[in-house]
Amino acid sequence: MRAVVLNCTLKKSPEQSNTDLLAQVVISAAVLDIRVLSPGQPAVVGALLAAVVLARIPLFAFTPVQTALLPGLCGAQTLGDRARFRLLMGRACAAVLVLGLAGGIVLTLAGPWLIRVLFGARAALPAAGFAWLGVGVLAYLLALVLGQGAQAQSLHAGQVLAWLAGAGVLAAVTLGPGTALTRVTVAFAAGSATVAVVLAAVLLIRRPGPA
Numbered sequence: 001m002r003a004v005v006l007n008c009t010l011k012k013s014p015e016q017s018n019t020d021l022l023a024q025v026v027i028s029a030a031v032l033d034i035r036v037l038s039p040g041q042p043a044v045v046g047a048l049l050a051a052v053v054l055a056r057i058p059l060f061a062f063t064p065v066q067t068a069l070l071p072g073l074c075g076a077q078t079l080g081d082r083a084r085f086r087l088l089m090g091r092a093c094a095a096v097l098v099l100g101l102a103g104g105i106v107l108t109l110a111g112p113w114l115i116r117v118l119f120g121a122r123a124a125l126p127a128a129g130f131a132w133l134g135v136g137v138l139a140y141l142l143a144l145v146l147g148q149g150a151q152a153q154s155l156h157a158g159q160v161l162a163w164l165a166g167a168g169v170l171a172a173v174t175l176g177p178g179t180a181l182t183r184v185t186v187a188f189a190a191g192s193a194t195v196a197v198v199l200a201a202v203l204l205i206r207r208p209g210p211a
Helices: 002-010 013-039 041-054 058-080 082-119 128-151 154-173 181-205
Strands: none
Touching: 013 041, 013 128, 013 154, 013 181, 041 058, 041 082, 041 128, 041 181, 058 082, 058 128, 082 128, 128 154, 128 181, 154 181
């Protein structure tokens, strides 16, 4: 069984590599897009970059959970233990909800002050921009957890589909109407939420069973 679990956690399919690439696109798009949409406004670009750095703090805090989650899911999947699989997924989702909500609230309330004090940002971002970044990080964390569940069940095509859908929504919102700051922050939140919803649908369609 240990060999099966180890293979589940270490084996990297071409689809998984594509998933990792798309995930990087979604998490990095806001900073890249604002450079294109706001040329000649380095203060705005710098302020958004500082806000994104603060918004990503929960992602670093989530790393230990992510490291321990996949082996547990693979073990439950190998044994066909649906109850344990659901328990692990439920605990991980609850943990990221608490982490994401706490980070989002702090970011929304104190973000404008923090980027001035910590990064010397010269441009002010509206509280709504910080809120959208917080929502985006929360949805992204949920997508990571749900993606681990999909990976444990070898649902690699479903993972790629979810991240493609998220990247598509992100691009559509970024190219839509509104100010540059609004578009890039809302696009990140919408794209991440799309990934989480599609992955949840994939997992609901394919219930965990014996490997």
